Amino acid sequence: MNFRFLVLLALALAIGTPVSADESSKPTSEAKASDPLRALLVTGGCCHDYPRQAEIITKGMNERIGRIEWTVVNYGTERTGELAVYANPNWAAEYDIVVHNECYGGVTDPAVIQRIVEGHAKAGVPAIAVHCSMHSYRAAENADLWRALLGVTSTYHEKAKRSLAVVPVMPEHPILKGFPETWNTPNGELYIIERTWPATEVLATAYSTETEKDQPVAWVNEHQGVRVFATTLGHHNVTMESPEWLNMVALGMQWAMEKPKQ
Numbered sequence: 001m002n003f004r005f006l007v008l009l010a011l012a013l014a015i016g017t018p019v020s021a022d023e024s025s026k027p028t029s030e031a032k033a034s035d036p037l038r039a040l041l042v043t044g045g046c047c048h049d050y051p052r053q054a055e056i057i058t059k060g061m062n063e064r065i066g067r068i069e070w071t072v073v074n075y076g077t078e079r080t081g082e083l084a085v086y087a088n089p090n091w092a093a094e095y096d097i098v099v100h101n102e103c104y105g106g107v108t109d110p111a112v113i114q115r116i117v118e119g120h121a122k123a124g125v126p127a128i129a130v131h132c133s134m135h136s137y138r139a140a141e142n143a144d145l146w147r148a149l150l151g152v153t154s155t156y157h158e159k160a161k162r163s164l165a166v167v168p169v170m171p172e173h174p175i176l177k178g179f180p181e182t183w184n185t186p187n188g189e190l191y192i193i194e195r196t197w198p199a200t201e202v203l204a205t206a207y208s209t210e211t212e213k214d215q216p217v218a219w220v221n222e223h224q225g226v227r228v229f230a231t232t233l234g235h236h237n238v239t240m241e242s243p244e245w246l247n248m249v250a251l252g253m254q255w256a257m258e259k260p261k262q
């Protein structure tokens, strides 16, 4: 037994290793608190700069929430694709939260939509949905499964790209902490919301000059035990890079991961 071995042995005893399988499998609140959050970002598809947006989201959330272990999947620039991440019915189970910033309006396979929604519900994993996620899967025969999770129905947006005046309608909601009375986005593409679903609570709106109505741009929903925060803001990178957007989405992630009060 040499000195080096003794030092290693002493170190092993001091840090209490090894632990039995039983002990190691018991989650403790201490272990939980120090573990990084495991987040999945599903991105890609048509019409937006998803590689850059993935950087903006992951960096912006890490700066605001702390240590997050991100898994990012991006299936290219087409409206459709295989979306391999959703192939396993239990695809969501290993994550604490899933951020959907995807634009797959051409994916119409009903089995995919069913697995996406059931994956969230089975694992109780909360969802964040951004911009074109609201228009993804819209041509599928069972698109309403996805819309029930999102909390809205939307199939089109305003023609003009422009700055949007975003106004809180639930300024006391924790997700809007620190949000200005009006946020004039640097640029924008306003989604027209044709229906809000029964459990949806609209947090903020922007006036549509094309429909001459206020349109929800941020809301929360709860569906089959899954908390959802969604915003249609986020067509342009410059909007996403704004502190107003990043703060709201970070608070949305934190709210969504809290257990709903029974």
Ligand SMILES: [Zn+2]
Binding pocket: 047, 048, 131, 132, 189, 234, 235
């Ligand atoms: Zn867009």
